[in-house]
Amino acid sequence: MITSVRRGVRGWWLVCSAVFLLPVCAAVVLRAALPPQSSNSTAAKKDYALIYGTVWGPNNHTVAGVPITIRRTSDKKPRWELVSDARGEFAQRVPPGGQDYIVQANIKMPKGEPKPEVTVHIDDDERKDIGIHLSR
Secondary structure: OHHHHHHHHHHHHHHHHHHHHHHHHHHHHHHHHOOOOOOOOHHHOOOOEEEEEEEEOOOOOEOOOOEEEEEEOOOOOOOEEEEOOOOOEEEEEEOOOOEEEEEEEOOOOOOOOOOOEEEEEEOOOOEEEEEEEOOO
16 A cells, blocks of 8 residues: 555656756757857848837926927828827827828917928938927
């Protein structure tokens, strides 16, 4: 009877070892089979650029809730529409590559005055920080 209990414990130990060690061994083998990743690989490169902006009021405080439109300089209609958040900030991903964008605060202005806007030039997969200043 004592020998059967010992065999049962040994059998249980072997089953537990196999259950826990098998996935670990498999992960080590699979990791070794994968090619090393370098930091210069094309997979690490971002596939977008970022336009990050802040809307400033006439009193040099940030302004929340301002509608923002972004369009390419070659387009007539805006491609992206967003709103500045509680801190007066906004962010939009755009395609990487050489392109100019017009970022405009879509607010009512007195007759004859243009809406506040900023032209942004994107060269590659970069981040451009801008500020839009509201005059009134």
